[in-house]
Amino acid sequence: xxxxxxxxxxxxxxxxxxxxxxxxxxxxxxxxxxxxxxxxxxxxxxxxxxxxxxxxxxxxxxxxxxxxxxxxxxxxxxxxxxxxxxxxxxxxxxxxxxxxxxxxxxxxxxxxxxxxxxxxxxxxxxxxxxxxxxxxxxxxxxxxxxxxxxxxxxxxxxxxxxxxxxxxxxxxxxxxxxxxxxxxxxxxxxxxxxxxxxxxxxxxxxxxxxxxxxxxxxxxxx
Amino acid sequence: xxxxxxxxxxxxxxxxxxxxxxxxxxxxxxxxxxxxxxxxxxxxxxxxxxxxxxxxxxxxxxxxxxxxxxxxxxxxxxxxxxxxxxxxxxxxxxxxxxxxxxxxxxxxxxxxxxxxxxxxxxxxxxxxxxxxxxxxxxxxxxxxxxxxxxxxxxxxxxxxxxxxxxxxxxxxxxxxxxxxxxxxxxxxxxxxxxxxxxxxxxxxxxxxxxxxxxxxxxxxxxxxxxxxxxxxxxxxxxxxxxxxxxxxxxxxxxxxxxxxxxxxxxxxxxxxxxxxxxxxxxxxxxxxxxxxxxxxxxxxxxxxxxxxxxxxxxxxx
Numbered sequence: 001x002x003x004x005x006x007x008x009x010x011x012x013x014x015x016x017x018x019x020x021x022x023x024x025x026x027x028x029x030x031x032x033x034x035x036x037x038x039x040x041x042x043x044x045x046x047x048x049x050x051x052x053x054x055x056x057x058x059x060x061x062x063x064x065x066x067x068x069x070x071x072x073x074x075x076x077x078x079x080x081x082x083x084x085x086x087x088x089x090x091x092x093x094x095x096x097x098x099x100x101x102x103x104x105x106x107x108x109x110x111x112x113x114x115x116x117x118x119x120x121x122x123x124x125x126x127x128x129x130x131x132x133x134x135x136x137x138x139x140x141x142x143x144x145x146x147x148x149x150x151x152x153x154x155x156x157x158x159x160x161x162x163x164x165x166x167x168x169x170x171x172x173x174x175x176x177x178x179x180x181x182x183x184x185x186x187x188x189x190x191x192x193x194x195x196x197x198x199x200x201x202x203x204x205x206x207x208x209x210x211x212x213x214x215x216x217x218x219x220x221x222x
Numbered sequence: 223x224x225x226x227x228x229x230x231x232x233x234x235x236x237x238x239x240x241x242x243x244x245x246x247x248x249x250x251x252x253x254x255x256x257x258x259x260x261x262x263x264x265x266x267x268x269x270x271x272x273x274x275x276x277x278x279x280x281x282x283x284x285x286x287x288x289x290x291x292x293x294x295x296x297x298x299x300x301x302x303x304x305x306x307x308x309x310x311x312x313x314x315x316x317x318x319x320x321x322x323x324x325x326x327x328x329x330x331x332x333x334x335x336x337x338x339x340x341x342x343x344x345x346x347x348x349x350x351x352x353x354x355x356x357x358x359x360x361x362x363x364x365x366x367x368x369x370x371x372x373x374x375x376x377x378x379x380x381x382x383x384x385x386x387x388x389x390x391x392x393x394x395x396x397x398x399x400x401x402x403x404x405x406x407x408x409x410x411x412x413x414x415x416x417x418x419x420x421x422x423x424x425x426x427x428x429x430x431x432x433x434x435x436x437x438x439x440x441x442x443x444x445x446x447x448x449x450x451x452x453x454x455x456x457x458x459x460x461x462x463x464x465x466x467x468x469x470x471x472x473x474x475x476x477x478x479x480x481x482x483x484x485x486x487x488x489x490x491x492x493x494x495x496x497x498x499x500x501x502x503x504x505x506x507x508x509x510x511x512x513x514x515x516x517x518x519x520x521x522x523x524x525x526x527x528x529x530x531x532x533x534x535x536x537x538x539x
Binding site: 003004011014019032035040045048050051053061062065068069070071072074075076077108109115119124143148149155157158168173175176177180182184186188190191192195200 | 226229230232233236263266267270271273274275276277278279280281282283285286289290307310311312313314315316317318319320322323325326327329330333334337353354356357358361364365368372374378379380381382383384385386387390392393394395396397398399400401402403404405406407409410411412415416419446447448450451452454455458459463467474475476478479480482483486489490493494496498499501502503505506507508509510513514516517518520521524525528529532536
């Protein structure tokens with residue numbers, strides 16, 4: 001049971017905002033010591049695992065291509081594409097963004113959009129503008145709209161990306177199952193992310209539709 | 223035969239060039255330690271198999287020390303460069319139009335097609351690693367088309383890649399670190415300890431009880447660790463493998479894939495997943511740091527219930 005101390009280290013480390021890499025290393029150390037391993041053995045175990053899981057970090061090789069495309073105006077083009085949509089309310093705009101984010105993530109384009117790239121400069125201002133087009137909004141409402149925009153990005157990303165076969169989590173599952181004698185193709189795993197992707201879209205889009213109604217109801221009361 | 227080693231060479235080459243570009247960046251603070259970080263990653267990709275287990279362990283300690291002590295910084299940007307870059311991008315968006323999306327699609331298209339195609343030529347491509355090799359081929363093809371069409375300078379794509387890599391920073395190795403922590407947990411028997419704790423909770427022999435414990439456990443562990451990657455190995459060895467897959471003969475692909483997604487529901491509900499939940503709250507200047515988490519709970523809880531139901535219905539026909 002002492003080996004569970006490592007999980008405690010993770011909990012406390014994050015709660016007290018230590019550097020996540022330090023927290024992970026400390027947790028490995030504590031877990032190893034609790035299991036009766038000596039320092040060299042812990043170092044070797046972690047080093048071997050780090051070398052064996054290099055495939056998790058291989059995804060970064062796409063960055064030069066994405067960077068090149070951004071340099072030549074990919075994001076600006078995406079902005080004008082979204083900007084061309086008419087009759088937008090906050091909810092509808094975010095539903096469209098949710099769908100776009102899910103589809104692009106499912107194609108492996110996880111870093112074409114994101115909180116820094118699209119949410120802050122583009123989607124959040126547009127979502128606020130869509131609400132303001134009907135009635136002026138107070139600061140609390142503005143904050144709710146911004147939080148909902150960030151939430152839509154996360155939901156779209158999380159429940160789209162696992163449909164792509166070369167994403168880190170799929171490769172991690174494949175690797176771990178293989179260690180336990182179960183050989184699977186990434187495709188076998190990614191196809192089962194599809195039912196949840198539909199459910200995530202339905203649930204979050206329903207909430208965004210209700211969010212629109214609550215914004216409108218506020219306006220009427222004013 | 224083309225294998226994962228060649229993909230690692232490609233990744234190692236990229237990291238090595240980032241390290242060199244960092245050394246050359248005279249305006250960057252702590253450029254030597256930052257260059258060392260990317261250089262060590264390059265070393266791991268290029269020669270990890272020759273370093274030995276302890277050597278690799280020391281490499282990780284060095285990575286953690288550099289990042290943990292604040293030695294990893296971003297590249298410098300000359301004043302006025304941002305405005306010129308914005309101008310250049312707007313011009314590019316007008317000039318190249320929607321074809322930019324097509325080039326962006328080359329990588330996923332290649333990864334998908336290559337995965338099926340490369341299996342037909344097992345003597346040329348390692349059949350166990352087709353997806354990553356296909357992904358790497360897609361990157362090379364997209365770069366080739368990009369060079370021919372957009373005519374950037376030879377180093378430009380790598381400079382742009384470095385810009386994005388700097389923005390990701392130490393978080394780039396966090397998934398690999400957590401996967402490695404999972405291996406240490408496995409060695410120390412953390413999964414067994416959690417399993418014996420959980421077995422006190424799960425009604426003996428109850429499939430529904432085990433599925434619910436697995437789904438809830440994935441979400442709770444993910445919330446505790448901030449990352450479903452760290453929770454998955456623990457829950458796999460504690461509940462999924464012994465009870466769901468071996469005892470009840472559940473489909474391993476479904477149990478694993480949807481279990482991971484139950485974990486993602488946990489990611490939506492925890493401040494520990496800083497990149498997704500705390501960073502945007504800061505970026506959007508929210509008064510409440512947990513504002514994004516709050517906005518997500520209403521989606522995460524019903525979706526978690528759906529995932530648990532899906533595992534029960536789909537994996538155990």
